[in-house]
Each structure stands twice: as structure tokens, then as C-alpha cells.
Amino acid sequence: MGRLAGKVALITGAARGLGEADARTFAREGARVVLTDVDEEAGQAVAADIGGSAWFRHHDVRDEQQWIALMAEIKEREGRLDILVNNAGVVMPSTPETIEADALRFILDVSINGTIWGCKHAIPLMREGGSGSIINLSSITAVQGHARSAAYTAAKGAVDAYSRAVAVYCAQLGLPIRCNSLLPDRIDTPMVRGMAAAVQSFDPALADNAGSKPENVYGEVSDVANLALFLASDESKFINGQSFVIDNTASITKGAVPARIVG
Template structure:
């Protein structure tokens, strides 16, 4: 974990980060608080999420959130507004992957991935846009993947959902732009995290990319911070790739 000095790049903003109990989400929460934001740490991992909040102090709030539930999203936004004020940032980071060849992939397993990775992003954007409109500003960062730019076998649901997030980002950017709200997608390659810790395939992917290593979650968080800050004020509807050059091949 990296230690940062407070720089105020997102000072005074209220940001909801999903899947924030660990990995990229936790790294985003830490970086955003260090830069002056008030962060809602949203996750189904209650104990781990509360540990992140305990570390971050009064600038953070834990909310147990099932991203596939519209009512849960509405409650999360309500809590954020009551405690911190209007929501002006959202990081749709929660995600799952299921590995199986297509002929063995069950409908229920496919739908679970779509529900979390794609429907969850839709519900998140729908839930926060009213708050952002009232504030007159906002930035949404949807975490996709290089699996939303190229394809990989045996993870059909994941690839489908991440391509969908890429398109949804562009459609939302067109709708929300007139209200001062920007929407961009981030496409990480292999990131050192709980999701990839036991994956020989993920580790092997980096062997032939220009930067021959996995990313650290803090490196993705730095890109998310940029997109939530005014430094990216003319960027919307765009893909931001952080993959060590994997997709250049």
C-alpha cells in the first residue's frame, strides 16, 4: 500500500466506490481520501469494508451494497447525501468473473456475471445522476477491462459484460454531458489482486507485453483519480487503457 500526502485534487467531493473492500476499489478509496474526497466504501464484504473505513477515518463511510439491487443503490446514495452531501463522483468497480468453456457455461453463471458487471453499472449510473444534476457537476468512472477491447476464451460472460460497459459509458456520456457530468471507462490489464492471485493464466499474460509485469492497484487508482478530478475536464465517453502495452500486440 502506498502512502500519499493530501493534495486536494478532489477536495470536497463525495464519491461512491463499489467493490471498495479490497483490490482496485480499496486503492481508489485510499487515494481519493488522500486527495480530499469523502468516500462511500460500498461492498458486500462487510468486515473488510469496515476495516478500510476504520483506516480512512471520518472522510469515509461503509455501506453494504448489492450492486444488482436498485433499492440498495438508492439507499446508498441517500446515505451518502445525508452524511457527505451531493454525490459528484462514482467509481463502478465491483466485478466478478466465471471461467468455463461456452458449452459448459450455465445460464445462471452467465447471468450472474452480467448482473454484477453490466446491470450493476447501469443501476449505479441511474442512481447517482439525479444527485449530480442537482450539484451541476459530476464524474463517473466505469471500470471495464482489456476484455472490453479484445476477447479471451473461457470467460464469455466477463468479456460480454466488459464490452457492454464500454458502450454504456459512451451512451451515458452523450446523455449526461449537457448536465456537466462526464463518464469514462478504465480498461486495466492484469492487476495484482485477489482476483488474479491464483491465476496462472493471468500471470502468464504479462510475459510478452512491453511492460513485463502486473500492475499494482495503486496505478489504476491514480488513473481513476485523474478522471474524477478537473484535470480531465474535457474527457468524456472515452476509454483509458492501463495494460502495460498488452493490447499493442
């Protein structure tokens, strides 16, 4: 039997990148997986490729009403929810002096509000089922800072902090629901590659800080998905309210860390 046999997982932002990797990993380990994203064509394709243990719904995480409808459908179709991965996020170049209102609202709304609504509406369904693991995607920027991704840094810092609030809330009420956050550094995904190029154009003089130099090291999506799998499984039943940095010492080491290079 797989490590997630009998469990139902919901993963947002699952059409590509880390969300897709989580969905494929969870399905291989026996979970039934609900994938959501605003990119319907790509999301449907991933779900179809995974097969009968997965289904997809178009879902804008900023909209609380869509969360309510989605949870109702999951309850009707699956009868329970055991795992929520709040993975959806967006990043745009900005500095503390150049943040623009529309971009700021969009970034915060997706990462912060999307995570808050997800936790709010997952907890009751997990409570009914008798167990739950919530995994929120923060970022290494939450602890290290990123001068050219200022709004994203603010959003991911909030996600990390909110994860502890959810964990403490559930623990103090005696609910069998855990909440932890993941803080990856550069992982080889379309979003990270796109961000590196965007920052290079935005401020070439400080491109090194964005990881756009070809010799810089990227992690693999499996580096994050395998940790998410552990946190989603019963193997981590006593791990709650923790922040997991995934960066091969990059946040505590000066310069690039010698390791495998992707691409």
C-alpha cells in the same frame, strides 16, 4: 489542498483490490469517500483505516432498491455526490461452449446491471450538485477478448459501451456529468490472482492466456487508481465518453512485455 478537496466519492467493490486503492487514493487527495461492498468485515476495516473521511455500507450492486437507499443516505449525510466509481465485478472461468446459466446471470448482473443502476441513480444527485464524474471499470478483455473468461468478456464489453451511452446522454442534455471507462489488463489484485489459478485448473493447456505463469507481468493497483484520480478530478473536465486501456502495450504486443514483476 488535495486534487479532490470538497468532493464526495462513492466506490463500489471497495473492500479490496482496485476499489480499495481508489478509496485510499481519493481520501488522500481530500475527498470524502463512501465505500461499499458485500464483504462487510473487510470494507469496514478499510474505511476505519482511512479514518474520518470515509464510511462503509454493505451494498449488493445488483439490487436497484439498495442503490436508491444508498443515494438517499449519501444525500442526507453528505449533501452531494461528485464521483462514482462502478468498480464491483466478478469473474469465473468459462468458454463460449461451457458458459452455464447461473454463472452467466451472476456475472452479468453484477457488472452490467450494477453499473446501469449506479449511473441511473447517481446522475440525479450529481445534477443537483452541479458536477459529476462517473468512472466505470471495464477490462482489457472488452477489446482483446479472453477465451477462458467468455462471460466476463461479454459483461465488460457491455460496461465499456454503456459508458459512452451515459456520456452522450449527459452531454446532449447539457449536464455537467462525465462518464469514462477504464480497461486494465493484469493488475495485481486478489481477484486477478485468483482468476489465474482458477483458469490454470479449468484448462491447464491454455493457462498462458490467463496470465498464470509466474514470469508474467502484473501492473500495480496504483496504475489504475492514479488514472481514476485524474478522471475524478477537475483536471479532466473536457474528457468524456472515453475508454482508457491500462496494459503497458500488452494488447498490441505479442508475448509478455518486459517490465516490473510483482510477487
